[in-house]
Amino acid sequence: MTTPLVKPRKTPAQARSAETVRVILEAAARILETRGLDGYTTNAVAELAGVSVGSLYQYFPGKDALTASLLDRETGIFLASMEYPDPVADSRAALDHLIGACVKHQLRRPELARILDFEEQRLPLRDQQEGLAARLTGTITEILTRLPVDTGEAPRVMAGDIFAMTRGIVDAAGERGETDEVRLRLRVARAVYGYLGLAQAR
Amino acid sequence: MTTPLVKPRKTPAQARSAETVRVILEAAARILETRGLDGYTTNAVAELAGVSVGSLYQYFPGKDALTASLLDRETGIFLASMEYPDPVADSRAALDHLIGACVKHQLRRPELARILDFEEQRLPLRDQQEGLAARLTGTITEILTRLPVDTGEAPRVMAGDIFAMTRGIVDAAGERGETDEVRLRLRVARAVYGYLGLAQAR
Amino acid sequence: MTTPLVKPRKTPAQARSAETVRVILEAAARILETRGLDGYTTNAVAELAGVSVGSLYQYFPGKDALTASLLDRETGIFLASMEYPDPVADSRAALDHLIGACVKHQLRRPELARILDFEEQRLPLRDQQEGLAARLTGTITEILTRLPVDTGEAPRVMAGDIFAMTRGIVDAAGERGETDEVRLRLRVARAVYGYLGLAQAR
């Protein structure tokens, strides 16, 4: 028995499980994208994942839990892509970065995002602050307090609007099949800066 | 001269039955609002409507047809509320009117609107130009060509973005339970005019 | 008011009813022929007949009664076509005549005959001697007693077999779409006379 060069962070058993979970989640994602909510059955997911339904239920207590996990995964991926340089130093850059991350995220798997957005509402209440919207809105709020914005609205309200309009524009673009990230980013930025009454960064 | 935007719809077979159709559609709407897509069964709709399933199927060839009819009804209501004074004379006013109509519409039955938006994608392809989005985008495009806008984007693209951001902001507001139409309208107008780079009609 | 040359056998009201009954029965027959047992619904029959379901139920207490009536009608048509010259004088001619009548009948509306044959079994017991088979078998039995047949079987048994084999051959021919009555008649005669051990009438 050799010593692996890279030490596993989990025991083999756990690693195997983690891998299975990953495979199942990805299968769920693909089923949602290709067959929609109607074709999203536990049997279909298990089959595509190459595991038995029984196994699926070993890892997820039910279908909703699977959906919720997928939601968490997608949210996590987004949040990870959102780390940005010191917002205190340059709030404008931070806002631009955020917009860019949003665009990139929604353009990545637009149909999946659309369906998960919808399902989110139906799922058993999740911890506050857990959801993507809540976290993003919080971050935007922080940024706004450092910008010379004076619309007469509370920062939190503006943050909500910014998130919503960004999502609206990007979702619609995704549904139309747009893929030009740069151009889309420009348009979103125009909307956001316009809303805030700020001149756009050149 | 007003431009009527209500499209003529096929009249239900009989005079008496028109009422039954109306009752069934409203029941469907309420089931969707209160029980979501999961609770939206033909039996539940029939029961709430106070008719038998058989009757429901006498008026609608299937569940999807019922959903589509409901979608038509909601779209029709919206389009009817969209009649506006001569857009040629005052494009800005026309745009304001449109924004107002959107806000009012989405605030009317937010959950219903949300679910129907979602279902629309799954429904058998409908006539182009039939959908609300298509019609609205067309109208907005027309208005934009008369405004001193220079963003470098095609009017149709801008129209799409305007519709999408409006919908995004208003949907999110609806989901949060906001009901203040005036205030919401102000925020949407800020976003739209900001996006277009126009000073807001004071 | 003039006196009609041909006096109606029923009062106008009855005549009108009789006509309606006729129309409904024919509609039922056509539905069975073209859409099979699956498409044979009271609504379909009423529609094709040009009357309301309500009317149908005014004339027939239920679906099975309609089917039974149709069966009676078809049987009656056959029996009427079966009248033949004195069987005592020439039994062979009588038998030939019978065979001809059978062939003609089953070739007339083969699919209808096939389905009614099947449905007959399911229908509430009918009066003995009522059915076509019973009547025909009786007639054949009578004829056989006058022919120099000696197969060791009782006439009634032979009559049953003759009817059954005739029906078998003609039904199969009908299903295959054969329409040559003369040729079919020859083949049936061959089978019948062969079974009886009689030389065929030239």
Add this chain to the structure above:
Amino acid sequence: MTTPLVKPRKTPAQARSAETVRVILEAAARILETRGLDGYTTNAVAELAGVSVGSLYQYFPGKDALTASLLDRETGIFLASMEYPDPVADSRAALDHLIGACVKHQLRRPELARILDFEEQRLPLRDQQEGLAARLTGTITEILTRLPVDTGEAPRVMAGDIFAMTRGIVDAAGERGETDEVRLRLRVARAVYGYLGLAQAR
């Protein structure tokens, strides 16, 4: 050298399930026999089989597939019983054997045979040569070409008639509740040989 006539059939997925398939098919057969086409519902079949509807649908994609499978089973049983000694050496014996097999088959489960015969017409077209009738007629045709028969009809036509008259006689006997196989066989043989104009094997 015997000519096997059993056609190979697709084997059910698993070893264990073969038994379940068998049980379901037998339940379907019994329901058809005892309750007729009307009582033949998937739920009734499943219940009598002692399995859940879900299981039934695991093995058969739909009700028609179940019926078709039953048809295949019955056909297979018959064909298996039809293996006969070299028809070239003794065509008469082969024909007798065939008649015997037919009689035995139709007498085995007459009501089931009757209903399946009827349903066969309605089922989605099956492969040519697949059906019992086609196979049997083919075999009879072969035999006839080796017999000194001269009726002026093509062998295939005669084969069809022979099959049809045999089925007619035996079905009728079955419906009447006859069970004496030997006697029935004698009568069928009389009809067949008489039709062919051959003296009967004593």
Add this chain to the structure above:
DNA sequence: AATGAATGAGTGTTCATTCAT
């Protein structure tokens, strides 16, 4: 008498979930 809208029990079928192996 005639209509046809209304009824609702009953049908075929699906799918989340369980559990014996």
Add this chain to the structure above:
DNA sequence: AATGAATGAACACTCATTCAT
């Protein structure tokens, strides 16, 4: 842990029959 056959409640939809008009 893993399997996948088994379960059965629930769904969309049909159609014989009724009954207010």
